[in-house]
Amino acid sequence: xxxxxxxxxxxxxxxxxxRYVFSQDHKVIGIQYYFLGxxxxxxxxxxxxxxxxxxxxxxxxxxxxxxxxxxxxxGGIMTPELYLxxxxxxxxxxxxxxxxxxxxxxxxxxxxxxxIGAEDMAFPVLxxxxxxxxxxxLVVMVAAFFVQGGAPLSGWTAYxxxxxxxxxxxxxxxxxxxxxxxxxxxFCGASxxxxxxxxxxxxxxxxxxxxxMRMPLTCWTWLVTAILGLLxxxxxxxxxxxxxxxxxxxxxxxxxxxLYISDQIITAHKGGSPLLWQHLFWFFGHPEVYIAILPGMGxxxxxxxxFSRKPIFGYKAMVYAVLAIGFLGFLxxxxxxFMSGMNPYSALAFSVLTMCIGxxxxxxxxxxxxxxxxxxxxFDTAMMFALGFVSLFVTGGVSGIFxxxxxxxxxxxDTYFVVGHFxxxxxxxxxxxxxxxxxxxxxxxxxxxxxxxxxxxxFYCTFIGVYAIFTPMHYLGLAGNPRxxxxxxxxxxxxxxxxxxxxxxxxxxxxxxAQIIFVINLFWSMKKGARAPVNPWNATTLEWTVPSPPPFDxxxxxxxxxxxxxxxxxxxxxxxxxxxxxxxxxxQSEA
Amino acid sequence: xxxxxxxxxxxxxxxxxxxGGDGGSGLPFGxxxxxxxxxxxxxxxxxxxxxxxxxxxxxxxxxxxxxxxxATMPKPPILLVNTVVLLVSxxxxxxxxxxxxxxxxxxxNLWWTGATALGIAFLAGQSVAWLQLKNAGIFVxxxxxxxxxYVLTAAHAFHLLGGVAALVYVDVQAWxxxxxxxxxxxxxxxxxxxxxxxxxxxxxxxxxxxxx
Numbered sequence: 001x002x003x004x005x006x007x008x009x010x011x012x013x014x015x016x017x018x019r020y021v022f023s024q025d026h027k028v029i030g031i032q033y034y035f036l037g038x039x040x041x042x043x044x045x046x047x048x049x050x051x052x053x054x055x056x057x058x059x060x061x062x063x064x065x066x067x068x069x070x071x072x073x074x075g076g077i078m079t080p081e082l083y084l085x086x087x088x089x090x091x092x093x094x095x096x097x098x099x100x101x102x103x104x105x106x107x108x109x110x111x112x113x114x115x116i117g118a119e120d121m122a123f124p125v126l127x128x129x130x131x132x133x134x135x136x137x138l139v140v141m142v143a144a145f146f147v148q149g150g151a152p153l154s155g156w157t158a159y160x161x162x163x164x165x166x167x168x169x170x171x172x173x174x175x176x177x178x179x180x181x182x183x184x185x186x187f188c189g190a191s192x193x194x195x196x197x198x199x200x201x202x203x204x205x206x207x208x209x210x211x212x213m214r215m216p217l218t219c220w221t222w223l224v225t226a227i228l229g230l231l232x233x234x235x236x237x238x239x240x241x242x243x244x245x246x247x248x249x250x251x252x253x254x255x256x257x258x259l260y261i262s263d264q265i266i267t268a269h270k271g272g273s274p275l276l277w278q279h280l281f282w283f284f285g286h287p288e289v290y291i292a293i294l295p296g297m298g299x300x301x302x303x304x305x306x307f308s309r310k311p312i313f314g315y316k317a318m319v320y321a322v323l324a325i326g327f328l329g330f331l332x333x334x335x336x337x338f339m340s341g342m343n344p345y346s347a348l349a350f351s352v353l354t355m356c357i358g359x360x361x362x363x364x365x366x367x368x369x370x371x372x373x374x375x376x377x378x379f380d381t382a383m384m385f386a387l388g389f390v391s392l393f394v395t396g397g398v399s400g401i402f403x404x405x406x407x408x409x410x411x412x413x414d415t416y417f418v419v420g421h422f423x424x425x426x427x428x429x430x431x432x433x434x435x436x437x438x439x440x441x442x443x444x445x446x447x448x449x450x451x452x453x454x455x456x457x458x459f460y461c462t463f464i465g466v467y468a469i470f471t472p473m474h475y476l477g478l479a480g481n482p483r484x485x486x487x488x489x490x491x492x493x494x495x496x497x498x499x500x501x502x503x504x505x506x507x508x509x510x511x512x513x514a515q516i517i518f519v520i521n522l523f524w525s526m527k528k529g530a531r532a533p534v535n536p537w538n539a540t541t542l543e544w545t546v547p548s549p550p551p552f553d554x555x556x557x558x559x560x561x562x563x564x565x566x567x568x569x570x571x572x573x574x575x576x577x578x579x580x581x582x583x584x585x586x587x588q589s590e591a
Numbered sequence: 592x593x594x595x596x597x598x599x600x601x602x603x604x605x606x607x608x609x610x611g612g613d614g615g616s617g618l619p620f621g622x623x624x625x626x627x628x629x630x631x632x633x634x635x636x637x638x639x640x641x642x643x644x645x646x647x648x649x650x651x652x653x654x655x656x657x658x659x660x661x662a663t664m665p666k667p668p669i670l671l672v673n674t675v676v677l678l679v680s681x682x683x684x685x686x687x688x689x690x691x692x693x694x695x696x697x698x699x700n701l702w703w704t705g706a707t708a709l710g711i712a713f714l715a716g717q718s719v720a721w722l723q724l725k726n727a728g729i730f731v732x733x734x735x736x737x738x739x740x741y742v743l744t745a746a747h748a749f750h751l752l753g754g755v756a757a758l759v760y761v762d763v764q765a766w767x768x769x770x771x772x773x774x775x776x777x778x779x780x781x782x783x784x785x786x787x788x789x790x791x792x793x794x795x796x797x798x799x800x801x802x803x
Contacts, residue, residue: 234642
């Protein structure tokens, strides 16, 4: 029974609850996060479809709308307020419960310990609490739909005075907004717990030989993302507390005097500053963009190297670029506030710093292309999504250069150009990173391969679909189409743009329908996919040295020792076209 | 008083027992790794707490400078008593760790219990301070200065609740004679966290008395 050499530090728990529900195993927790994100992404997507439907059919009566929202869609037609609440919840759920949760907490939890040769995360109980706290945050957030007045209207950025003055500012601004702030505060707590675990694990639990500069780039991006989350969510938590007090305790942190809302003068508050909220929010909000995208960059780097059978081009440059992006990300929050009346010199400083982020971003893109150059590229679905990531990252990044300049932002601000920009880079690029990660790691986590044919169909439909949705938005922005409008029928120059919106709406239906292929592929492959070998992609990192799925304590009591960097592909003179990180050094010299 | 603390911060935790291999830095298995990870986790937590208070401070400074409605808030004198109580608790806690280093478990238990009692006394003293403010008609919404006073002291007290929970945990383990070598990490982590809260409190007092 007992192994004479080594034995697991802790045995797998037997009961269902401890094993699959309140599990302390990083792999189970990673999968829990993944499915929490999958659930959330479908809610978020459904909300976006409702919005897109309403924008092009503002006067069409839909019976079940009045069944879903007896007041807000009485008679089957959505009110503009309902549209805004759908928009708020779409943004919030997507940003927090999908983009923040899946790439970092989902994939990171499952694969960080495996890739650095650790048995588990540093603090398994904290890890479990972190997931269930996130779950609680999601429950509280979704509950906002079901309280009187419904979900809040103030967008995912919750700008006061709209978010601070209470019920008088709109139907969702009563209990709905309270629950929103509460949920975000809970989410901040969960993210802080997660960040502690990620940083301590990466710093202290690397196996023998796993120096920092031998870590896969995925681990680097998870580390930097954890640091960003740590510093960013702490500030958002503080801001959320102040906003909640403005609403519930009558303080005036963010609410100025003389507010005139719905034919009433608000006398309860005076002296507060809505801009203070914007500063605190965007000090978190800008790094949040990188929280969403950095893990995708890590996965993309990993996959481009593996599927080109070439070392990543400029490993060190990639590491320093990630660090530079993380650092600069904290210095540019003001570019979200160019139109807030800030001093033009401040705007100039924020603008120059914003352009500086273009440098490490370009280094990464250059190195990705350098990695592909002359490679023996294998076009598996995982690789397709990684290439899609690069494409979307460039497309979305270029429009960022426009928005980062105050003179141009003057015009683009609050138009669809902004919506197109952030959906491309933060939304869809990050989602492509998740798809790439899913196809790449699914065999390890489930022991089965995903279906390549379905995968390719899903990839092409999604790739074409998202470009069809979001490219026209840039054109709409140039034409002066404001965002956050629920309909365009009452403004003459916007009426001419409705055909573009109609096209985008059909593209959105198409893209959403294509996601059904992915869900079928995911669940079908879990049960019926071909058995996955230990290392189906001939990759080099540690997770591919253990069985699929890995045993409870990852390395079955064996302590791995690392001798190589993470991207030793096509090494001249080597016996195979890849050298595992754990291959002893003599394998190389023998060959 | 700060001897052990500064040493912990400057030198960090003791090195792992087994090094070697191929230039690797990590040792993912065994109690040494747990101890190092605990220290890392603690310092990461302190960084997060620092950010929370930095955010509150920047809001404090901006809100104070923005408008002319800021009125200096009368501070309950008991705050000074509480400050002394908290400072003494830190000192007593370090006496306790010194006793443990000297191998004197009985002294350790006494000093540690004393520090725990002082920590609880601080929280009680803070409750009195809040009650006095409330009875004087100073609420959260009265003035931005009182808003910030309540927010910052409550956020500090919230941290302190965690600190007291850790103190009580170690104390119970100590009195039940369950203080094995693995618990030394809990002792050190708790002590550093407690000293941090002490320093944070001094900072807050400075903020209130100079600007509040």
